[in-house]
Amino acid sequence: MATVQADRKTTSSLLYLDGISVSFDGFKALNELSFIVEPGEMRAIIGPNGAGKTTMMDVITGKTRPDEGDVFFEEGKYDLSKLDETEIATLGIGRKFQKPTVFEMHTVEDNLQLSLKNDRSVKATLFWQSSAEQEARIDQVLDIVRLKHLRARVAGSLSHGQKQWLEIAMLLAQDPKLLLVDEPVAGMTDVETMQTAELLREINKTKTVVVVEHDMAFVRELGVKVTCLHEGSVLAEGSIDQVSTNDRVVEVYLGR
Amino acid sequence: MMTSHPLIRLLDRGSTLFLVLLAAFAIAIPVSNLLMPEGSALHLSTYFVALFGKYVCYGLLALSIDLIWGYVGILSLGHGAFFALGGYAMGMYLMRQIGTRGVYANPILPDFMVFLNWSELPFFWYGFNSFAYAMLMVLLVPGLLAFVFGWFAFRSRVTGVYLSIITQAMTYALLLGFFRNNFGFGGNNGLTDFKDILGFNVQAEGTRNALLVTSCIALAVCFLICRAIVTSKFGKVLIGIRDAESRTRFLGYRVEAYKLFVFTVSACMAGVAGALYVPQVGIINPGEFAPGNSIEAVIWVAVGGRGTLTGAVLGAFVVNYAKTFFTSGALAPYWLFMLGGLFIGTTLFLPRGIIGTYNNWRAGHADKAEAKAAEGASAGGGASPAQPSAAE
Ligand SMILES: Nc1ncnc2c1ncn2[C@@H]1O[C@H](COP(=O)(O)OP(=O)(O)O)[C@@H](O)[C@H]1O
Numbered sequence: 307m308a309t310v311q312a313d314r315k316t317t318s319s320l321l322y323l324d325g326i327s328v329s330f331d332g333f334k335a336l337n338e339l340s341f342i343v344e345p346g347e348m349r350a351i352i353g354p355n356g357a358g359k360t361t362m363m364d365v366i367t368g369k370t371r372p373d374e375g376d377v378f379f380e381e382g383k384y385d386l387s388k389l390d391e392t393e394i395a396t397l398g399i400g401r402k403f404q405k406p407t408v409f410e411m412h413t414v415e416d417n418l419q420l421s422l423k424n425d426r427s428v429k430a431t432l433f434w435q436s437s438a439e440q441e442a443r444i445d446q447v448l449d450i451v452r453l454k455h456l457r458a459r460v461a462g463s464l465s466h467g468q469k470q471w472l473e474i475a476m477l478l479a480q481d482p483k484l485l486l487v488d489e490p491v492a493g494m495t496d497v498e499t500m501q502t503a504e505l506l507r508e509i510n511k512t513k514t515v516v517v518v519e520h521d522m523a524f525v526r527e528l529g530v531k532v533t534c535l536h537e538g539s540v541l542a543e544g545s546i547d548q549v550s551t552n553d554r555v556v557e558v559y560l561g562r
Numbered sequence: 563m564m565t566s567h568p569l570i571r572l573l574d575r576g577s578t579l580f581l582v583l584l585a586a587f588a589i590a591i592p593v594s595n596l597l598m599p600e601g602s603a604l605h606l607s608t609y610f611v612a613l614f615g616k617y618v619c620y621g622l623l624a625l626s627i628d629l630i631w632g633y634v635g636i637l638s639l640g641h642g643a644f645f646a647l648g649g650y651a652m653g654m655y656l657m658r659q660i661g662t663r664g665v666y667a668n669p670i671l672p673d674f675m676v677f678l679n680w681s682e683l684p685f686f687w688y689g690f691n692s693f694a695y696a697m698l699m700v701l702l703v704p705g706l707l708a709f710v711f712g713w714f715a716f717r718s719r720v721t722g723v724y725l726s727i728i729t730q731a732m733t734y735a736l737l738l739g740f741f742r743n744n745f746g747f748g749g750n751n752g753l754t755d756f757k758d759i760l761g762f763n764v765q766a767e768g769t770r771n772a773l774l775v776t777s778c779i780a781l782a783v784c785f786l787i788c789r790a791i792v793t794s795k796f797g798k799v800l801i802g803i804r805d806a807e808s809r810t811r812f813l814g815y816r817v818e819a820y821k822l823f824v825f826t827v828s829a830c831m832a833g834v835a836g837a838l839y840v841p842q843v844g845i846i847n848p849g850e851f852a853p854g855n856s857i858e859a860v861i862w863v864a865v866g867g868r869g870t871l872t873g874a875v876l877g878a879f880v881v882n883y884a885k886t887f888f889t890s891g892a893l894a895p896y897w898l899f900m901l902g903g904l905f906i907g908t909t910l911f912l913p914r915g916i917i918g919t920y921n922n923w924r925a926g927h928a929d930k931a932e933a934k935a936a937e938g939a940s941a942g943g944g945a946s947p948a949q950p951s952a953a954e
């Protein structure tokens with residue numbers, strides 16, 4: 307793959323996936339998946355259950371190694387397939403899991419305190435002291451996700467939707483360059499869903515976002531470029547109207 | 563909360579009470595043993611002093627286990643090995659102090675070496691005539707083993723039951739090694755017949771009391787170190803790892819470094835516990851490496867309350883008191899069944915252990931009072947946080 311080397315030098319992409327394949331016991335979860343995300347973009351990834359959306363995020367964040375293909379970050383500067391989760395997170399890729407994953411035993415404040423962009427070494431956390439600047443940053447993030455009134459609450463006692471938002475707030479506190487958001491509105495009410503769309507649009511003003519979602523109304527509300535995955539590869543790409551009228555997409559969605 | 567003063571975080575109500583009680587015992591027991599006339603109701607026997615000293619060492623071992631099991635979810639079933647290694651390091655110092663008072667009166671070689679016809683001291687016995695060197699080894703040997711073991715285990719992301727099993731294998735391997743005569747640690751007899759420590763007769767009442775007080779101080783210091791660790795931001799990361807390891811990783815924390823640090827600290831504490839234990843019981847033998855010992859220590863923590871620190875120490879006291887009580891009576895042959903029953907009973911009916919259940923009950927009360935005070939002020943809330951389950 308000599309061309310890839312040239313590609314990644316010339317590409318202006320923030321995230322670059324080319325020919326990614328991943329199989330689990332012979333089953334191809336990802337099959338020659340390729341797509342590119344430009345800096346500042348927000349991209350919606352849709353696709354039926356089992357299309358490989360979560361697996362794609364696992365590959366980007368270093369949880370799963372691709373059997374084949376290239377994953378590059380920041381104009382090809384970093385080969386993500388050679389790095390582990392911690393290193394990738396440190397590069398500036400934040401991830402929200404499909405199942406909301408927050409530190410249930412900690413307060414909302416502590417969840418954010420642990421997420422703030424800071425020295426993550428053992429020594430630094432052992433001797434760490436809070437500062438006014440950090441407190442202000444936590445307030446700021448809580449404002450964005452509208453959870454300020456719950457600052458002292460134990461995260462485990464939040465509602466499902468609030469946990470989703472807290473996890474997004476944790477991503478923001480990390481101050482990443484790229485946010486990967488897996489099914490943020492699963493289990494949310496219609497109002498919450500629309501609020502989340504607004505929230506992501508707000509976040510997208512300063513950050514690149516890749517959001518995986520089933521909910522078509524939500525994706526329509528985002529109003530961004532859509533990539534439809536099916537059986538581990540890209541089926542269609544374009545605006546929501548283009549994609550949702552694409553014959554093959556209709557077939558996949560109706561046929562399932 | 564993260565914002566409060568470090569000292570207030572360190573010494574919450576429970577911790578203060580614990581330290582006060584410990585200090586009270588450390589003062590009252592020697593006073594009663596040494597100053598009260600024999601036969602007086604206030605006199606405690608020397609037997610009791612030694613017994614209590616032994617419990618304090620068990621308490622320290624339990625504390626070290628709780629630090630990793632309660633706060634990071636690492637269930638070590640091999641902590642008895644670190645305890646025993648600390649004990650052997652102390653035992654080696656005590657053996658070298660015997661000098662010409664041994665049966666064979668060899669000024670350098672301990673009796674068992676003369677018996678085996680060894681002509682010189684093995685190199686790993688060098689230096690143990692120095693107390694300072696021996697104390698260094700008490701920390702270094704368990705610490706180094708834990709570091710090397712943890713380095714491989716945590717880097718390869720061995721967790722849960724698999725980790726527990728390999729810790730059992732580790733202590734079992736050491737058990738087999740220390741049983742061998744040519745290993746150089748006295749074979750199955752171990753090290754015993756100690757004469758003095760720092761020039762004081764180990765059997766003397768004064769020494770016994772001094773050892774008890776030293777054990778209490780060691781427990782207090784280690785307790786404060788544990789509190790400092792778990793109340794720091796580092797401690798919050800540990801709990802994060804315990805409850806949502808991958809979330810912690812994806813936030814950019816190097817999980818294996820956190821585990822390795824705290825596992826090594828914990829092993830050093832177990833080593834100190836073993837070192838203080840040996841002069842008080844007068845012997846160290848390979849039996850201390852028995853896998854069952856490590857499991858028993860985990861039961862103490864479960865009974866007292868995992869993830870509470872004070873509960874671990876309390877559990878060690880309660881279970882060992884019960885053990886002393888039952889194994890000296892007619893029920894002695896059934897002790898292991900009782901211990902097993904206790905563990906199953908705790909898991910089923912008191913999954914948070916004694917202190918954990920008490921804390922939860924108190925938190926429930928505080929919540930209710932708060933809810934009453936702030937009637938209708940805000941909706942929802944009150945649900946108590948999930949506690950770690952007893953099994954990993
Ligand atoms: N660790 C794994 N082991 C085996 N199969 C897996 C694993 N992870 C995902 N899969 C399979 O890969 C396919 C894609 O899964 P996933 O990426 O979760 O889909 P999506 O998020 O699009 O619903 C599914 O058929 C799933 O069963």
Ligand SMILES: [Mg+2]
Nearest residue numbers: 359360361404
């Ligand atoms: Mg998924």
